[in-house]
Amino acid sequence: MVRVAIIGVGTVGKSVIDILQKNREIITARAGKEIVPTIGVVRDLSKDRGVDIQLTSSVEEAINRDDIDIVVELMGGVEEAYKVVKQALENGKGVVTANKALLAYHRYELQEIAGDLPFEYEASVAGGIPIITALRDGLGANHIQSIKGILNGTSNFILTNMIEKGEEFSKVLKEAQELGYAEADPTFDIGGFDAGHKLLILASIAYGIDAKPEDILIEGIEGISQADIQFAKEFGYKIKLLGIAKRDNDEVELRVHLALIPNSEMVSKIDGAMNGISVIGDRVGETLYYGAGAGGDATASAVIANLIDIVRHDKKAPMLGFKKPLENCKLRLKPKEEIETRYYIRVEVEDRAGVLAEISRIFGELGISIETVLQKNIDRDIAHLLLSTHKTKEKYILSAIERIENLPSVREKPYMIRIEKS
Amino acid sequence: MVRVAIIGVGTVGKSVIDILQKNREIITARAGKEIVPTIGVVRDLSKDRGVDIQLTSSVEEAINRDDIDIVVELMGGVEEAYKVVKQALENGKGVVTANKALLAYHRYELQEIAGDLPFEYEASVAGGIPIITALRDGLGANHIQSIKGILNGTSNFILTNMIEKGEEFSKVLKEAQELGYAEADPTFDIGGFDAGHKLLILASIAYGIDAKPEDILIEGIEGISQADIQFAKEFGYKIKLLGIAKRDNDEVELRVHLALIPNSEMVSKIDGAMNGISVIGDRVGETLYYGAGAGGDATASAVIANLIDIVRHDKKAPMLGFKKPLENCKLRLKPKEEIETRYYIRVEVEDRAGVLAEISRIFGELGISIETVLQKNIDRDIAHLLLSTHKTKEKYILSAIERIENLPSVREKPYMIRIEKS
Numbered sequence: 001m002v003r004v005a006i007i008g009v010g011t012v013g014k015s016v017i018d019i020l021q022k023n024r025e026i027i028t029a030r031a032g033k034e035i036v037p038t039i040g041v042v043r044d045l046s047k048d049r050g051v052d053i054q055l056t057s058s059v060e061e062a063i064n065r066d067d068i069d070i071v072v073e074l075m076g077g078v079e080e081a082y083k084v085v086k087q088a089l090e091n092g093k094g095v096v097t098a099n100k101a102l103l104a105y106h107r108y109e110l111q112e113i114a115g116d117l118p119f120e121y122e123a124s125v126a127g128g129i130p131i132i133t134a135l136r137d138g139l140g141a142n143h144i145q146s147i148k149g150i151l152n153g154t155s156n157f158i159l160t161n162m163i164e165k166g167e168e169f170s171k172v173l174k175e176a177q178e179l180g181y182a183e184a185d186p187t188f189d190i191g192g193f194d195a196g197h198k199l200l201i202l203a204s205i206a207y208g209i210d211a212k213p214e215d216i217l218i219e220g221i222e223g224i225s226q227a228d229i230q231f232a233k234e235f236g237y238k239i240k241l242l243g244i245a246k247r248d249n250d251e252v253e254l255r256v257h258l259a260l261i262p263n264s265e266m267v268s269k270i271d272g273a274m275n276g277i278s279v280i281g282d283r284v285g286e287t288l289y290y291g292a293g294a295g296g297d298a299t300a301s302a303v304i305a306n307l308i309d310i311v312r313h314d315k316k317a318p319m320l321g322f323k324k325p326l327e328n329c330k331l332r333l334k335p336k337e338e339i340e341t342r343y344y345i346r347v348e349v350e351d352r353a354g355v356l357a358e359i360s361r362i363f364g365e366l367g368i369s370i371e372t373v374l375q376k377n378i379d380r381d382i383a384h385l386l387l388s389t390h391k392t393k394e395k396y397i398l399s400a401i402e403r404i405e406n407l408p409s410v411r412e413k414p415y416m417i418r419i420e421k422s
Numbered sequence: 423m424v425r426v427a428i429i430g431v432g433t434v435g436k437s438v439i440d441i442l443q444k445n446r447e448i449i450t451a452r453a454g455k456e457i458v459p460t461i462g463v464v465r466d467l468s469k470d471r472g473v474d475i476q477l478t479s480s481v482e483e484a485i486n487r488d489d490i491d492i493v494v495e496l497m498g499g500v501e502e503a504y505k506v507v508k509q510a511l512e513n514g515k516g517v518v519t520a521n522k523a524l525l526a527y528h529r530y531e532l533q534e535i536a537g538d539l540p541f542e543y544e545a546s547v548a549g550g551i552p553i554i555t556a557l558r559d560g561l562g563a564n565h566i567q568s569i570k571g572i573l574n575g576t577s578n579f580i581l582t583n584m585i586e587k588g589e590e591f592s593k594v595l596k597e598a599q600e601l602g603y604a605e606a607d608p609t610f611d612i613g614g615f616d617a618g619h620k621l622l623i624l625a626s627i628a629y630g631i632d633a634k635p636e637d638i639l640i641e642g643i644e645g646i647s648q649a650d651i652q653f654a655k656e657f658g659y660k661i662k663l664l665g666i667a668k669r670d671n672d673e674v675e676l677r678v679h680l681a682l683i684p685n686s687e688m689v690s691k692i693d694g695a696m697n698g699i700s701v702i703g704d705r706v707g708e709t710l711y712y713g714a715g716a717g718g719d720a721t722a723s724a725v726i727a728n729l730i731d732i733v734r735h736d737k738k739a740p741m742l743g744f745k746k747p748l749e750n751c752k753l754r755l756k757p758k759e760e761i762e763t764r765y766y767i768r769v770e771v772e773d774r775a776g777v778l779a780e781i782s783r784i785f786g787e788l789g790i791s792i793e794t795v796l797q798k799n800i801d802r803d804i805a806h807l808l809l810s811t812h813k814t815k816e817k818y819i820l821s822a823i824e825r826i827e828n829l830p831s832v833r834e835k836p837y838m839i840r841i842e843k844s
Contacts, residue, residue, distance in 0.1 A: 019563050019705055030562045122560070128706035130560025137559075138544070138552025140452045141441050141726035266712055269691045283441055284550035284713065284723035290688055291709035301706035304563035313735055 003038040005062040008074035015300035031311040073097040098123035104197035120306035128298030129291040142281025144206040153273035154189035155241040191220035192256040199243035217255035238268035251334035337395035342419035351383040425460040427484040430496035437722035453733040495519040520545035526619035542728035550720030551713040564703025566628040575695035576611035577663040613642035614678040621665035639677035660690035673756035759817035764841035773805040
């Protein structure tokens with residue numbers, strides 16, 4: 001029998017306890033031993049959690065108990081969770097965490113502290129999808145060339161609804177909030193930060209890159225309008241918030257932003273609140289993993305997969321994990337401004353002769369080659385210029401946008417979406 | 423250092439050797455030890471294989487060598503491969519196999535013989551997609567409710583081309599053969615047998631069902647026509663060859679056949695020669711896995727994932743595998759005739775009054791409820807009746823088809839495709 005302490009008995013914690021109890025027979029068959037949720041830690045003991053295990057408000061009580069073998073950290077947050085996980089590991093407990101923010105900042109330190117103890121985190125990325133296992137074990141023969149993930153269900157839900165209903169961002173966001181798909185303060189999801197945390201975890205496994213959220217390009221979905229969605233439709237694209245990790249020789253690009261993706265690519269077909277990750281390996285080609293990225297049961301399913309794995313193999317630490325096994329490959333983060341891709345740019349202009357020439361001249365001077373131009377009049381005197389470019393570097397496009405913004409006929413800062421084709 | 427013997431140095435065997443050599447550094451980092459392809463077994467030693475390892479034509483020489491730790495079986499076939507794998511295990515070697523036919527017939531016996539030795543087979547289903555790992559490890563917390571897989575790339579390539587080009591089966595098959603997507607004798611692929619073997623492997627892992635290919639419903643894609651494809655398009659379906667495992671209380675249905683799947687389902691979006699498997703767990707909901715199901719490098723990627731896993735964990739046998747861990751759940755195979763689903767039926771009739779009434783009467787007498795009827799005249803006197811039904815049992819639909827076939831106005835045996843909605 002293996003005893004587990006659950007730190008945080010919210011939606012996910014309750015599901016972990018419920019599944020371990022209700023699916024006990026099959027989980028025991030798979031793990032080889034019974035996994036018993038033994039004690040749960042909550043902030044407020046007076047609130048009824050509807051769970052049938054001992055509860056305490058003292059983290060110390062749970063993680064100091066000698067009979068606890070594994071600590072499941074579901075409390076969220078960064079620094080407090082770090083202390084709890086560190087203490088649990090120092091007490092000789094294995095740890096399973098679903099906490100992506102914790103891992104975005106402290107994954108290498110915690111892996112180091114874990115030493116020979118199990119330290120697992122399947123639930124931290126894309127909820128119920130076993131993407132960590134796939135990347136770490138299933139694709140082990142491959143150099144990973146790229147990862148493109150729809151890693152945030154809230155943003156995907158909003159974008160899908162904008163595409164399907166033709167409504168503007170603010171209205172769809174409000175609906176998402178009413179339906180519970182977006183938080184009252186949605187910044188963490190729609191600002192790309194949640195996806196950024198997950199991308200860092202995936203990139204560490206694939207490339208051994210030790211970066212923090214501040215080090216990488218993270219943009220959200222704010223600012224997108226139906227004009228962009230219409231452009232995408234006309235040119236055969238879907239617009240998705242992607243987390244992208246891409247290897248280019250000894251450098252790795254890490255970036256989260258809106259992207260125009262050809263309709264033919266699998267990752268463009270992942271709609272609603274679902275998550276999906278496309279991984280290209282040098283030998284296996286593209287594989288894709290799809291499923292629910294959030295929700296109590298889906299996340300708990302991943303937590304328990306880790307528990308079963310730890311118990312079944314009676315294993316010490318995994319030999320992979322955040323241990324930079326590839327540091328002899330000397331991969332390093334590519335500077336943001338050197339990232340090269342294609343761009344779509346929407347410019348709101350006064351509709352008069354010469355505007356397009358001025359904009360074209362700016363692109364020309366920066367060596368940016370224009371692929372398509374579409375003009376849409378939105379009012380008598382105002383038009384949208386919708387441009388797409390061939391490949392260029394981030395620094396050139398940012399410079400172009402700054403110069404275009406300062407043109408007298410341009411009414412507001414141009415809006416840019418990157419174009420990602422395989 | 424771990425030494426590996428490769429039995430069969432064809433397309434996959436060559437890729438295994440090549441990847442182990444070219445990606446040596448990263449594989450060693452992931453496995454913790456170097457994995458060395460040491461000896462390869464070929465039938466004809468005079469043929470140049472372009473590989474840089476010792477070759478022999480003697481299987482015994484390879485599997486009896488004391489310095490060989492793991493045997494990779496890539497020879498194909500059933501009975502001869504069985505003897506080789508059995509001998510390798512009896513010699514104390516771990517075994518990795520990509521041989522689905524071998525597993526379709528002998529998986530439980532071989533697992534039994536393996537005892538504490540590693541016996542792995544990720545490459546046997548869906549090539550490079552790590553579906554075995556996902557099902558066995560990633561979804562371990564779940565009762566599996568259903569598996570729906572596009573498991574045969576040849577059939578999917580032919581169906582996709584029929585849909586996209588509007589050409590008939592025989593022409594598309596010929597093109598597939600010219601392009602190398604179909605064998606000269608394509609029966610194993612287009613007859614559903616290849617998918618059936620893979621389905622049995624997946625069903626054993628999910629349900630511990632010990633069935634053989636002869637025990638389950640296996641149909642191929644022959645007989646499909648553009649009339650069916652058009653019906654599918656009009657009603658919002660794609661036609662795919664699916665391997666389906668579905669749990670219904672204590673029974674499990676296993677079947678391979680063409681299916682009409684709503685366009686909205688992810689599995690319908692898997693086109694060309696690609697494979698994909700949708701798995702529904704009771705807690706995680708739907709997850710889907712997509713990638714190349716065949717090809718030397720993709721298959722070798724899965725073989726090597728097994729090798730890394732075995733070496734990394736220095737593990738004895740997996741505690742799951744084909745060991746019927748769930749036999750206390752007493753799951754049994756549902757008899758074919760009791761399978762319940764919805765059906766599409768194409769009947770070629772002489773176009774005269776009363777035919778539809780006769781057919782409707784047969785359905786009525788068997789308690790089959792018709793959902794839609796579409797009549798398409800294909801000649802002056804000949805029409806296609808395209809019917810879809812609500813849920814009914816296989817035995818009733820087979821009886822209906824037999825009776826309809828005997829009607830004087832019916833010109834040939836009605837053609838049936840099952841309709842699968844989640």
